[in-house]
Amino acid sequence: MAKKKQEGYLSAREARRISRENRKITNAYEKQRKRKNVPESEYLTTMRDIGNSVEFDNLHTYFFTDAGTVKAVDGVSFEVPIGKTVGVVGESGCGKSVTSLSLMQLLQRPQGQVVEGAIRLNMGGKAYDVTKTPNEILQQIRGNYVSMIFQEPMTALNPVFRIGEQINEVIELHDGEGKSEEDIKARTIELLKMVGIANSEGVYNMFPHELSGGMRQRVVIAMALACNPRVIIADEPTTALDVTIQAQILDLLRQLKDRINSSIMFITHDLGVIAEMADYVVVMYAGRIVEKGTADDIFHHPAHPYTIGLMASKPVVGKKIDKLYSIPGKVPNPINMPDYCYFKDRCEMCVGGCDGAYPGEISLSETHKVSCWRYEGKEGQT
Numbered sequence: 473m474a475k476k477k478q479e480g481y482l483s484a485r486e487a488r489r490i491s492r493e494n495r496k497i498t499n500a501y502e503k504q505r506k507r508k509n510v511p512e513s514e515y516l517t518t519m520r521d522i523g524n525s526v527e528f529d530n531l532h533t534y535f536f537t538d539a540g541t542v543k544a545v546d547g548v549s550f551e552v553p554i555g556k557t558v559g560v561v562g563e564s565g566c567g568k569s570v571t572s573l574s575l576m577q578l579l580q581r582p583q584g585q586v587v588e589g590a591i592r593l594n595m596g597g598k599a600y601d602v603t604k605t606p607n608e609i610l611q612q613i614r615g616n617y618v619s620m621i622f623q624e625p626m627t628a629l630n631p632v633f634r635i636g637e638q639i640n641e642v643i644e645l646h647d648g649e650g651k652s653e654e655d656i657k658a659r660t661i662e663l664l665k666m667v668g669i670a671n672s673e674g675v676y677n678m679f680p681h682e683l684s685g686g687m688r689q690r691v692v693i694a695m696a697l698a699c700n701p702r703v704i705i706a707d708e709p710t711t712a713l714d715v716t717i718q719a720q721i722l723d724l725l726r727q728l729k730d731r732i733n734s735s736i737m738f739i740t741h742d743l744g745v746i747a748e749m750a751d752y753v754v755v756m757y758a759g760r761i762v763e764k765g766t767a768d769d770i771f772h773h774p775a776h777p778y779t780i781g782l783m784a785s786k787p788v789v790g791k792k793i794d795k796l797y798s799i800p801g802k803v804p805n806p807i808n809m810p811d812y813c814y815f816k817d818r819c820e821m822c823v824g825g826c827d828g829a830y831p832g833e834i835s836l837s838e839t840h841k842v843s844c845w846r847y848e849g850k851e852g853q854t
């Protein structure tokens with residue numbers, strides 16, 4: 473068997489072998505997915521706590537690529553309580569988007585597959601495990617129960633259709649039963665008003681290119697809200713906008729959440745935004761959760777060296793320093809993760825246990841959990 477020649481490089485033969493094996497694995501998953509008339513009992517489940525709208529339970533999402541298996545999400549568990557905002561932070565590539573795409577079941581298939589774990593979605597009265605739910609049911613769930621606001625509004629809008637037509641289409645598709653054309657139009661106008669668009673009748677007839685970035689993002693939010701979803705996933709919704717518009721959009725999301733009592737899963741690498749928005753915070757690193765807790769736990773008592781590093785690399789108004797802190801080193805190769813703590817090679821606070829296996833989750837308090845050897849034997853102490 474051909475060996476790896478150099479770190480990260482594969483011979484053509486090796487790549488072919490991996491690709492053959494991948495196909496075998498992904499074909500098996502796809503076959504399972506494509507079955508018709510799957511009985512509801514297969515994907516029906518019960519929430520651990522009915523006060524949650526989503527529960528991620530030991531989620532593993534892998535990408536089977538020709539270069540090897542990318543463990544993009546590797547054992548993630550957290551919950552999104554009803555009516556609350558959960559912020560998911562972590563640097564680029566740590567698996568934030570893959571976690572949210574797993575909930576929407578919009579992974580790039582067949583390479584991307586949920587290989588283990590469950591994602592329980594509270595549908596009111598019953599709960600589904602979306603990782604086992606067949607496609608035709610998922611189509612109704614998307615939009616009606618879970619919807620997503622993307623980073624770049626132009627990717628969610630079709631440039632050749634008018635704004636009004638695009639929102640109408642969403643309503644028709646998911647919530648159109650028994651509604652006349654006028655009803656749908658009225659609902660679209662109402663949504664445009666709700667997201668703070670003053671000239672809603674005018675915007676109804678405009679094309680996306682006629683709007684500014686902030687206006688487009690408002691339209692995308694209106695689309696996401698069209699069917700009163702219970703969970704809104706916002707994946708870096710303000711990254712493409714300038715700071716003043718960013719503040720307006722965050723304000724808008726906060727107001728809307730209270731008005732329709734939905735949960736928000738807010739993904740960003742900007743801790744400032746999280747501080748403004750989130751009730752709970754989940755910190756991800758290299759496909760795993762290193763720390764989670766209430767916003768107060770994370771901002772006032774950060775425990776994991778990575779979280780402490782993130783806090784230190786955030787500019788603070790009124791504090792004079794020569795240079796912002798930057799965490800040394802880089803994220804390990806996702807195809808070849810070490811068998812010890814993934815952060816160890818970058819960590820400046822290592823202790824004896826760090827040479828051991830990947831650390832387990834330690835409860836510092838009821839809400840505050842951390843995976844770090846520094847807290848071994850210190851359960852219940854913050």
Ligand SMILES: Nc1ncnc2c1ncn2[C@@H]1O[C@H](COP(=O)(O)OP(=O)(O)OP(=O)(O)O)[C@@H](O)[C@H]1O
Nearest residue numbers: 535542544563564565566567568569570571580806
């Ligand atoms: N379609 C894909 N094929 C192969 N690998 C993928 C695919 N999509 C994502 N990945 C890998 O999964 C890992 C997690 O990616 P993800 O997009 O979730 O990162 P992220 O935390 O959202 O980063 P960012 O802040 O840059 O958006 C990365 O290593 C990425 O390269």
Ligand SMILES: [Mg+2]
Nearest residue numbers: 568569570707
């Ligand atoms: Mg992302």
